Amino acid sequence: MSDRKHFDLVVIGSGSGNSIADERFSDMKIALFEEHSPFGGTCLNVGCIPTKMFVYAAEVAQTIRDSARYGIDASIDKVRWEDIVDRVFGRIDPISEGGKHYRENGSPNVTLYSSHATFVGPRTIDTGTGEIITADQIVVAAGSRPIIPQQVRDSGVPYHTNDDIMRLPTLPKHLVILGSGYIAAEFAHVFGALGSEVSIIARKDNLLRGLDPDISDRFTELAQKYWDVHLNVGESTAISEDGQVGVQLRDGDKVLGDALLVAIGRESNGDRIGAEAGGIELDDGRIVVDEFGRTSAEGVFAIGDVSSPFQLKHVANHEGRVVQHNLLQRTWDDTAKFQAFDHRFVPAAVFTHPQIAAVGMSELEAHKAGLEITVKIQNYGDVAYGWAMEDREGFVKIIAEKKTGRILGAHIIGDQAPTVIQPLIQAMSFGLTAPEMARGQYWIHPGLPEVVENALLGL
Ligand SMILES: Cc1cc2nc3c(=O)[nH]c(=O)nc-3n(C[C@H](O)[C@H](O)[C@H](O)COP(=O)(O)OP(=O)(O)OC[C@H]3O[C@@H](n4cnc5c(N)ncnc54)[C@H](O)[C@@H]3O)c2cc1C
Numbered sequence: 001m002s003d004r005k006h007f008d009l010v011v012i013g014s015g016s017g018n019s020i021a022d023e024r025f026s027d028m029k030i031a032l033f034e035e036h037s038p039f040g041g042t043c044l045n046v047g048c049i050p051t052k053m054f055v056y057a058a059e060v061a062q063t064i065r066d067s068a069r070y071g072i073d074a075s076i077d078k079v080r081w082e083d084i085v086d087r088v089f090g091r092i093d094p095i096s097e098g099g100k101h102y103r104e105n106g107s108p109n110v111t112l113y114s115s116h117a118t119f120v121g122p123r124t125i126d127t128g129t130g131e132i133i134t135a136d137q138i139v140v141a142a143g144s145r146p147i148i149p150q151q152v153r154d155s156g157v158p159y160h161t162n163d164d165i166m167r168l169p170t171l172p173k174h175l176v177i178l179g180s181g182y183i184a185a186e187f188a189h190v191f192g193a194l195g196s197e198v199s200i201i202a203r204k205d206n207l208l209r210g211l212d213p214d215i216s217d218r219f220t221e222l223a224q225k226y227w228d229v230h231l232n233v234g235e236s237t238a239i240s241e242d243g244q245v246g247v248q249l250r251d252g253d254k255v256l257g258d259a260l261l262v263a264i265g266r267e268s269n270g271d272r273i274g275a276e277a278g279g280i281e282l283d284d285g286r287i288v289v290d291e292f293g294r295t296s297a298e299g300v301f302a303i304g305d306v307s308s309p310f311q312l313k314h315v316a317n318h319e320g321r322v323v324q325h326n327l328l329q330r331t332w333d334d335t336a337k338f339q340a341f342d343h344r345f346v347p348a349a350v351f352t353h354p355q356i357a358a359v360g361m362s363e364l365e366a367h368k369a370g371l372e373i374t375v376k377i378q379n380y381g382d383v384a385y386g387w388a389m390e391d392r393e394g395f396v397k398i399i400a401e402k403k404t405g406r407i408l409g410a411h412i413i414g415d416q417a418p419t420v421i422q423p424l425i426q427a428m429s430f431g432l433t434a435p436e437m438a439r440g441q442y443w444i445h446p447g448l449p450e451v452v453e454n455a456l457l458g459l
Pocket residue numbers: 012013014015016017033034035036040041042043044046047048049051052115116117118141142143144162183269272273303304305306310311312313314315316
């Protein structure tokens with residue numbers, strides 16, 4: 001008989017994976033792996049939560065900067081960067097430490113391994129501590145990491161990623177950001193509003209190119225007013241010169257500042273778990289899963305960024321809940337009682353300035369799907385609350401199927417976009433048509449969501 005320790009369940013990753021072992025799993029012997037400190041994964045420590053706490057401070061600063069248009073003259077005396085950092089991590093670090101402490105001391109059925117897990121055979125894991133363990137079921141929730149171009153790595157130029165940029169000892173005077181996606185847009189807002197000069201280096205002709213082109217165009221136009229934006233630069237080269245860091249563009253121009261942030265996407269950690277030995281199929285580095293979260297290896301599930309193209313926390317959470325249910329069925333081939341992922345209407349938001357939110361198809365995607373559509377763009381400035389805000393930037397774009405009124409997609413740029421979009425997500429998820437949503441309920445007057453009501457009526 002093997003003297004290897006055997007577990008009912010192994011979970012790799014303490015982000016969304018940490019939520020798996022709840023009270024329903026208290027009769028199972030569980031191993032949880034987290035190789036990095038702090039405990040708790042990307043969202044808690046270096047992603048969604050701290051970034052949004054910084055964004056909130058940036059919003060306060062931006063409100064002061066914009067106050068004159070409402071007849072209030074105000075200015076910022078000082079940005080106390082160290083205090084902002086302390087506020088954010090003074091809240092987050094104890095949560096992370098508390099989570100780790102709970103797994104070490106408060107979960108009798110859970111063994112926490114603070115080490116790297118690697119598959120060395122089917123449902124067999126090298127714990128990185130000299131011990132090999134086996135399990136009946138395994139959940140890989142190993143997340144993703146920032147992509148760093150080889151040239152940047154080789155250059156020796158000091159750079160930051162989301163992992164460390166929020167703990168800089170001082171606010172940079174000039175931040176150069178390589179990349180033009182979510183992270184670039186959010187940190188440009190944070191550092192710009194708090195007083196840094198910000199340069200954005202974009203490979204292509206627009207920022208946030210993954211979004212509906214009307215949104216991406218508007219954001220790119222506005223971004224050029226706030227920040228120093230370099231579009232269409234293709235591949236650029238990281239450089240350092242006279243104590244400054246930044247990039248050299250193809251045309252020889254140099255953009256230098258006192259800090260460089262690399263934000264060109266994130267890649268799955270699926271390539272770092274010994275997938276082949278575990279019998280786990282990868283596609284372009286990402287673990288392949290079916291609608292039940294099952295990988296190609298019997299008994300092994302995967303959730304979140306390691307397997308999901310969405311790379312969003314609410315998706316990782318949803319997948320975690322589905323896989324929890326499926327684990328508790330203790331079957332593999334018999335999926336009758338399994339739950340399936342619901343990826344029909346996955347929303348996303350970019351907490352930049354102005355804020356952006358989207359759900360469903362872009363106009364282009366709807367055309368590509370061969371649908372006959374109707375589209376309405378409604379400006380924030382068309383409704384009373386927009387007048388109150390003196391808004392000249394925001395709009396709601398809704399795409400619906402012409403003959404049925406089915407809402408296919410919604411795209412918003414403007415104040416509170418992630419909140420304003422939520423009723424549209426709900427309508428799409430529960431199958432309300434545009435006319436039903438517009439006229440089947442009251443819309444508080446003069447609330448900002450009247451812009452959604454008007455857009456729906458205009459379809
Ligand atoms: C700057 C930033 C801002 C973001 N903002 C938002 C937002 O506002 N809204 C949103 O929805 N999403 C946001 N995201 C995305 C979100 O953070 C991720 O989608 C989510 O955290 C993924 O969760 P996960 O559980 O899949 O992975 P993670 O939370 O990354 O957890 C994986 C964990 O596994 C550990 N691990 C990996 N491999 C091993 C191994 N072999 N052995 C042991 N441990 C291992 C890692 O150390 C890590 O702690 C943001 C991301 C970033 C980077």
